[in-house]
Amino acid sequence: MERIPILKMGPFLLVTIQVDLYDRLALDLEQDLVKMVQKTSAKGVLIDISAVSIVDSFMGRIFGNIASMCKLLESETVVVGMQPAIAITLVELGLPLNGVYTALNVERGMALLKSIIKPANDPAQDGPPASYQR
Amino acid sequence: MLSLSKETIKVLKEQDVVLLRNRVKEVAVKIKMGLVNQTRLITAASELLRNMLRYANGGNCIVEIVSSGRNNGVRLTFIDKGPGIPDIALAMKDGYSTGKSLGLGLPGTKRLVNEFDIKSKVGEGTTVTIIKWANG
Numbered sequence: 001m002e003r004i005p006i007l008k009m010g011p012f013l014l015v016t017i018q019v020d021l022y023d024r025l026a027l028d029l030e031q032d033l034v035k036m037v038q039k040t041s042a043k044g045v046l047i048d049i050s051a052v053s054i055v056d057s058f059m060g061r062i063f064g065n066i067a068s069m070c071k072l073l074e075s076e077t078v079v080v081g082m083q084p085a086i087a088i089t090l091v092e093l094g095l096p097l098n099g100v101y102t103a104l105n106v107e108r109g110m111a112l113l114k115s116i117i118k119p120a121n122d123p124a125q126d127g128p129p130a131s132y133q134r
Numbered sequence: 135m136l137s138l139s140k141e142t143i144k145v146l147k148e149q150d151v152v153l154l155r156n157r158v159k160e161v162a163v164k165i166k167m168g169l170v171n172q173t174r175l176i177t178a179a180s181e182l183l184r185n186m187l188r189y190a191n192g193g194n195c196i197v198e199i200v201s202s203g204r205n206n207g208v209r210l211t212f213i214d215k216g217p218g219i220p221d222i223a224l225a226m227k228d229g230y231s232t233g234k235s236l237g238l239g240l241p242g243t244k245r246l247v248n249e250f251d252i253k254s255k256v257g258e259g260t261t262v263t264i265i266k267w268a269n270g
Binding site for chain 1: 148149151152155156159169170172173174176177180181184228239241242243245246
């Protein structure tokens with residue numbers, strides 16, 4: 001059965017989606033990812049969708065679910081690399097992915113994750129930079 | 135409106151959705167539809183296919199290239215023999231769903247395409263037709 005690989009990178013999990021998602025695959029990813037967060041006590045999850053050409057309401061909801069589920073397990077989720085056409089389509093569809101952190105690319109996504117995670121160890125800072133909308 | 139090419143694709147399981155999406159993409163590229171419109175069209179098709187699979191256990195999709203004046207476009211017709219929709223006006227409302235989805239499918243799809251038509255008879259089935267013009 002086809003599965004999307006989840007890589008561990010320090011305190012983070014990295015998922016690069018290279019295939020067109022269908023429902024079963026997306027649901028499996030959701031489950032695998034949440035289990036993996038628990039198993040590895042990952043502090044953050046980075047999902048790279050730069051190779052994904054379509055995100056419909058179902059997949060959008062999966063991303064939202066993943067973010068909420070991981071949040072419950074003390075982990076933050078960042079979706080990175082969204083194609084402009086997908087951003088346009090999602091907003092017109094009525095699914096602006098509120099509640100999911102996004103970043104332009106993997107590099108910036110990593111930086112964002114680090115900035116979100118850090119405040120836990122460093123009480124002087126609180127929360128992610130204001131420029132990122134949650 | 136002139137139909138320049140026409141094919142029917144059966145959609146009975148989830149994996150067929152990927153197949154159909156690819157076919158729609160090919161057709162859209164053929165008439166030189168821009169990337170954003172392609173994405174809108176394929177997303178709309180994906181939403182309607184999902185509805186068809188969830189509520190009617192699948193059905194047929196007719197993929198056509200149509201032409202009207204100087205405009206070329208893709209027309210997709212989704213035909214199922216499912217339970218039908220008793221209240222279309224309600225089904226077209228944002229946030230309404232009898233399933234456990236977000237209820238964005240139909241109203242969201244309508245926003246993504248240029249023409250949207252839905253006909254449904256309870257107990258007989260539902261037919262949804264959408265058109266996206268290449269430069270629309």
